[in-house]
Amino acid sequence: MGKKNVALKVENVSMRFNLSAEKVDDLKDYVIKFIKRELRFQEFWALRNVSFELQKGERLGILGFNGAGKSTLLKVIAGVLKPTEGSVKKKGKIVPLLELGAGFDKQYTGAENIYLYGAVLGYSKEFIREKYDEIVEFSELGDFINVPLKNYSSGMKARLGFAIATVVEPDILILDEVLSVGDAKFRKKSEKKIRDMFDRGVTVLFVSHSLEQVKRLCDKAILLDHGKVLAEGSVEEVSKLYEQRMK
Ligand SMILES: Nc1ncnc2c1ncn2[C@@H]1O[C@H](COP(=O)(O)OP(=O)(O)OP(=O)(O)O)[C@@H](O)[C@H]1O
Numbered sequence: 001m002g003k004k005n006v007a008l009k010v011e012n013v014s015m016r017f018n019l020s021a022e023k024v025d026d027l028k029d030y031v032i033k034f035i036k037r038e039l040r041f042q043e044f045w046a047l048r049n050v051s052f053e054l055q056k057g058e059r060l061g062i063l064g065f066n067g068a069g070k071s072t073l074l075k076v077i078a079g080v081l082k083p084t085e086g087s088v089k090k091k092g093k094i095v096p097l098l099e100l101g102a103g104f105d106k107q108y109t110g111a112e113n114i115y116l117y118g119a120v121l122g123y124s125k126e127f128i129r130e131k132y133d134e135i136v137e138f139s140e141l142g143d144f145i146n147v148p149l150k151n152y153s154s155g156m157k158a159r160l161g162f163a164i165a166t167v168v169e170p171d172i173l174i175l176d177e178v179l180s181v182g183d184a185k186f187r188k189k190s191e192k193k194i195r196d197m198f199d200r201g202v203t204v205l206f207v208s209h210s211l212e213q214v215k216r217l218c219d220k221a222i223l224l225d226h227g228k229v230l231a232e233g234s235v236e237e238v239s240k241l242y243e244q245r246m247k
Helices: 027-035 070-078 110-120 125-139 142-146 154-165 184-199 211-217 235-246
Strands: 006-020 041-055 059-063 085-090 094-097 172-176 203-207 220-225 228-234
Touching: 006 070, 006 203, 041 070, 041 085, 041 203, 041 220, 041 228, 059 070, 059 211, 059 235, 070 085, 070 094, 070 172, 070 203, 094 154, 110 125, 110 142, 110 154, 125 154, 154 184, 172 184, 184 203, 184 211, 203 211, 211 235, 220 235, 228 235
Parallel strands: 059 203, 059 220, 094 172, 172 203
Antiparallel strands: 006 041, 006 085, 220 228
16 A cells, blocks of 8 residues: 555654642642652653554554553544654544544524534534534434533433534544444444544544444554553454453
8 A cells, every 4th residue: 555545643652641640638738749849740641652544544443451542542632632742643634533522502402503513623613504414314313402401311412412413424433332323223333424424534433331342443453551562463353362362
């Protein structure tokens, strides 16, 4: 495959978080400790030197136990977090389906939230207006679309979030556990929508705790362990290694 087909290049990405190591009781205590320079932060590296490359249309599963750094890596690639070191180069429009509905306001109706959340995702008002009916239909909310979100069940909110976020045609799609939302029927429908995007050659980054789902949807995988890439290769090879480590 030629270089011109590279959709995503992650180079030596490291991400450091500062965890407060000192117990601070209140603001006064904080100020005193700060002045006396007694405040220490413990450094924590959630990602260490992560590098990989994806060609257009490749679908990468990111495997690893709790706290391995999977969500952090997706956030760095989506541009939500700036890496402490390293760089991410991407080609085309990227749509992150991270925490669905994080941009929702409970006081407003579903219809109003379509515009609100759409704006959070960077869509124009005209674009949302054009896609409005399609979003409502996919969400299957019916008359509930005119009810404030505080009266929605969590599955209903997730359905609306998924419908809004997937109405665009992205070049790179980031999926973090989102295929586990909604009931079985909606999950099936979501998976079909995502498969249709696959057919159109979208590049995918996928995190799921369901190994079976990763095997079904991805062709490549990496295994993260304490922020480092432990293995990289075909989804069969890497998931075999992951399964061995589970025992
Ligand atoms: N904002 C933050 N500040 C400090 N530490 C953080 C922050 N975000 C994540 N971490 C830490 O970074 C590590 C990796 O977290 P991350 O959420 O990326 O793991 P994960 O592989 O997605 O885990 P899970 O499978 O549980 O979702 C964890 O130890 C977590 O506590």
